[in-house]
Amino acid sequence: MDRIILPEYLKKTFEDHFTGEKAYVAVASDLTSQITYGEEWLLATEKELLTYSIVNNKANLISSHNLSDIKAIENINLTGSGVVEINVDSKSQRLIYYSNAKSSDFAEAVEDIKALIDGKPLERRDKEWKRKICEICQSPIPEDLNKCPRCTDKTKTFRRILSFSRPYAKLLSLIFLTLVAETCLGLITPYMSKLFIDVILKPEAKTGLYINARWIPFAALALLTAYIGQNIFSSLHLRLAGVVGHKTVYDVRAAIYEKLQQLSLAYFDKHQTGAIMARVNQDTRELQYLLVDFIPLSLESLFVLIGVGVFLTILSWQLTLFVLLPIVATVIFFKKIFAKVRLAYRRYYHRRSRLNALVNDSLSGIRVIKAFGQEGEELNKFDVKSSSFKDAGIDFEVKWSLYSPTLQLLIMSGTVLVWFVGGQFVVGGKMSLGDVVAYSGYLAMFYRPIFMLTRMVERITSALSAAERIFDVIDTEPKVKDATDAIELSEIKGEIKFKNVTFGYDPYKFVIKNFDETIRPNEIVGLVGKSGAGKSTIINLVCRLYDVTKGAIEIDSIDLRQIKYHDLRHQIGVVLQETFLFNGTIFENIAYAKPEASTNEIIEASIAANAHEFIMKKSDGYDTEVGERGNRLSGGEKQRIAIARAILRNPRILILDEATSSLDTETEKKIQEAMKNLTRGRTTIAIAHRLSTLRNCDRLFVIDEGKLVEVGTHEELMNKKGIFYNLVSIQTEMSQIMALSE
Amino acid sequence: MNLLNHNELKFEQADNGFLCLKISDDKIFEMVECMPLFPLTQPDNYISVSSRSENGTEEIGIIEDLNKLAKAQQALVKNEIEFRYFSPEIIDIKKITSKYGVDQWEVVTNKGEKTFMVQDVKENVLIRESGLIVITDIDDCKYQIRNYHQLPTRARLELEQTLL
Numbered sequence: 001m002d003r004i005i006l007p008e009y010l011k012k013t014f015e016d017h018f019t020g021e022k023a024y025v026a027v028a029s030d031l032t033s034q035i036t037y038g039e040e041w042l043l044a045t046e047k048e049l050l051t052y053s054i055v056n057n058k059a060n061l062i063s064s065h066n067l068s069d070i071k072a073i074e075n076i077n078l079t080g081s082g083v084v085e086i087n088v089d090s091k092s093q094r095l096i097y098y099s100n101a102k103s104s105d106f107a108e109a110v111e112d113i114k115a116l117i118d119g120k121p122l123e124r125r126d127k128e129w130k131r132k133i134c135e136i137c138q139s140p141i142p143e144d145l146n147k148c149p150r151c152t153d154k155t156k157t158f159r160r161i162l163s164f165s166r167p168y169a170k171l172l173s174l175i176f177l178t179l180v181a182e183t184c185l186g187l188i189t190p191y192m193s194k195l196f197i198d199v200i201l202k203p204e205a206k207t208g209l210y211i212n213a214r215w216i217p218f219a220a221l222a223l224l225t226a227y228i229g230q231n232i233f234s235s236l237h238l239r240l241a242g243v244v245g246h247k248t249v250y251d252v253r254a255a256i257y258e259k260l261q262q263l264s265l266a267y268f269d270k271h272q273t274g275a276i277m278a279r280v281n282q283d284t285r286e287l288q289y290l291l292v293d294f295i296p297l298s299l300e301s302l303f304v305l306i307g308v309g310v311f312l313t314i315l316s317w318q319l320t321l322f323v324l325l326p327i328v329a330t331v332i333f334f335k336k337i338f339a340k341v342r343l344a345y346r347r348y349y350h351r352r353s354r355l356n357a358l359v360n361d362s363l364s365g366i367r368v369i370k371a372f373g374q375e376g377e378e379l380n381k382f383d384v385k386s387s388s389f390k391d392a393g394i395d396f397e398v399k400w401s402l403y404s405p406t407l408q409l410l411i412m413s414g415t416v417l418v419w420f421v422g423g424q425f426v427v428g429g430k431m432s433l434g435d436v437v438a439y440s441g442y443l444a445m446f447y448r449p450i451f452m453l454t455r456m457v458e459r460i461t462s463a464l465s466a467a468e469r470i471f472d473v474i475d476t477e478p479k480v481k482d483a484t485d486a487i488e489l490s491e492i493k494g495e496i497k498f499k500n501v502t503f504g505y506d507p508y509k510f511v512i513k514n515f516d517e518t519i520r521p522n523e524i525v526g527l528v529g530k531s532g533a534g535k536s537t538i539i540n541l542v543c544r545l546y547d548v549t550k551g552a553i554e555i556d557s558i559d560l561r562q563i564k565y566h567d568l569r570h571q572i573g574v575v576l577q578e579t580f581l582f583n584g585t586i587f588e589n590i591a592y593a594k595p596e597a598s599t600n601e602i603i604e605a606s607i608a609a610n611a612h613e614f615i616m617k618k619s620d621g622y623d624t625e626v627g628e629r630g631n632r633l634s635g636g637e638k639q640r641i642a643i644a645r646a647i648l649r650n651p652r653i654l655i656l657d658e659a660t661s662s663l664d665t666e667t668e669k670k671i672q673e674a675m676k677n678l679t680r681g682r683t684t685i686a687i688a689h690r691l692s693t694l695r696n697c698d699r700l701f702v703i704d705e706g707k708l709v710e711v712g713t714h715e716e717l718m719n720k721k722g723i724f725y726n727l728v729s730i731q732t733e734m735s736q737i738m739a740l741s742e
Numbered sequence: 743m744n745l746l747n748h749n750e751l752k753f754e755q756a757d758n759g760f761l762c763l764k765i766s767d768d769k770i771f772e773m774v775e776c777m778p779l780f781p782l783t784q785p786d787n788y789i790s791v792s793s794r795s796e797n798g799t800e801e802i803g804i805i806e807d808l809n810k811l812a813k814a815q816q817a818l819v820k821n822e823i824e825f826r827y828f829s830p831e832i833i834d835i836k837k838i839t840s841k842y843g844v845d846q847w848e849v850v851t852n853k854g855e856k857t858f859m860v861q862d863v864k865e866n867v868l869i870r871e872s873g874l875i876v877i878t879d880i881d882d883c884k885y886q887i888r889n890y891h892q893l894p895t896r897a898r899l900e901l902e903q904t905l906l
Contacts, residue, residue: 031828033759035824035853036853037830037853037855078827078828079781079827079829079884080827080828080884081828083759091758092758092760092794093759094758094759094760095759099883100881101858101879101881101883271865275864275865343903347902388871469862
């Protein structure tokens, strides 16, 4: 195979040992058999499987096996690492170790070796299988991203942020104009001081009379006008910037939320809810800060800096050279030393968040705390975190009290220098008194933009990171989506065919293996197996929350991936193990399945679900608020609402993930009756835990470690005395023990 | 809980890469796997020892304190643990560079030098009050800092700049 290029040190050793042979598979590990970082290789020729260690750029053959002797080969995934194991002479053997960074390479290699053993051609891999590597920095690219986050063109990102503001181009131009006007008016005021001192309030040399005193009212008026104008433009620019910023961020937030609704479940498996919420809230807030505050203020700072710089130079370029010294010192201090204050504040903020999280957790679980009498323990935990927060607070205050006055001192040293040097210039006739006063005023204006611009890189970097994270979400392609040639299927009959289905949430870690069976229309099938056997995964695949890795699932002989997503979803009803109710009324929660349903339909569905009876006993009936996540209802009540939802949807295929929590006999009976009403005339796949449900199923599928191991009726499987029989025996024993203990 | 008697255990390294365990001469287990039950907080205590067979993996018992085994025996078990729970310990941090939400860590671990990338610190770095830090990189590899207070000063500063 052309794509295999062995490093020289390995190529030579390999060719010496196996003259004329060709390596069809070659993959480098990053761990040695002593579990340290290092390099070992797994190679497969047409006949042999070899491993090599590499020490000081020298390859040594560790093992060789004839492919024909290998009965099985597989990757064993562990925590942070994996190993390739082979089975020779009915004995397992560990062959080569690798860290998770090499998982995909070894998964691919093992598949190829299996093909070589079976004499099949090597498969071309889906690009998803291979680890993506950045072409620029050669670093691995995070799996859910399509581009290297370190090498993305940041100017492109910045332009993209601004592109969200494009609809508001006119407003942006207006902001620019107001900024220019505000800056110009701001620059007038110190100069007016010079005019007052050097011209208006200067007595005539000969007479000592204030001959220009008549200009005082006009000059004062001009000063007042400048101040008023500056503030009007400032108010206008803040207002316009706020409008544009908020509107832009609103658009970004809408785009990100819309994408989140479109994304497949696989995305949410890989990202914690907290992190996703941070994208929607914190990252958009960061963008808002950039657009509403930072860009306008930076622009203003830039104008002020240029304007003030020009005036300082005009007034005295010599003095400006002197003043540059404390300015440079101040900038260095601000950037290098004052950064410690910011770090201390970040630590203080971080510890405050941790303390808040603890208090939140503790108050949410106050019933449990009291039930277990753990108030003292909770108090200790609080004390540790609170004390750490206090220490961070004190550290911040100490640093602030030390560095802030130092910074002020450095700034003031500039003013002192102006009067020290400027005073001598006045005496020497190089400057007027008005020049020095104006100069001092301009210098005061000079620091804020400098500080602003000093932090510009940091702020923009932070905002660009936030923008990158937002665009990552917006640019993520849903893994499950309609095929371009997807067909409409308005009426599903209900046959579900699993054709050699293999699936893994990670493409190289299979949790369902070669699942092959057919469910007939209107049949009730129970999925049985130990926890983690793969039952819920089967359900996820039928609902097409994920696409199969290999094989196919067909509904009415059509591949699931060829059916329009909308049609599929509208004909599948789901009652999940944990019923999730949204904050709202009972009516709203039932109607969630069919928003256009009439009141009559909703009551009919509730009656069929045996829910009507408890609803009518609630003081607000169907208008009863269920509370956050439905916590004002009991487990049995929530389940019946979920069943009512499913009945209202009237699906052709019904998925039931039976609740494991025990209910009282009366409620259990009511739910069983409701289930019977629900499953009548529909293809039903139920994850069954209760014996009563198992007996109601037409057939049972027993799943073990992702494989379908037994199929049959309850009676058939009991007679077979296999895995199902053992599971039932354990459950019966448990029921008897429970009954005795009660 | 079946606590194993330290004096009766004899681990051996088999040719196939697995451990073998003899308990008092009469019980011999092949394809033995060792897994710490508290890999982060008590890595040397409560080691579950199980044996793989055609019927699946079954626990033989638990070693309460690994340090009570003879040194050579400890080494064998520790090697097996490190293989099943590969989480190198960071003993020094050379440099952490943050760029656009991705941090590149250049570190020295007890398994050698390593450079890895971490995306989204909030999601992938766990900090415990005890000073333990667990970092998960973009390849889902785990690294530990047993107690960050005990890192060299420069390394601690690098860490604080990134994590706090």
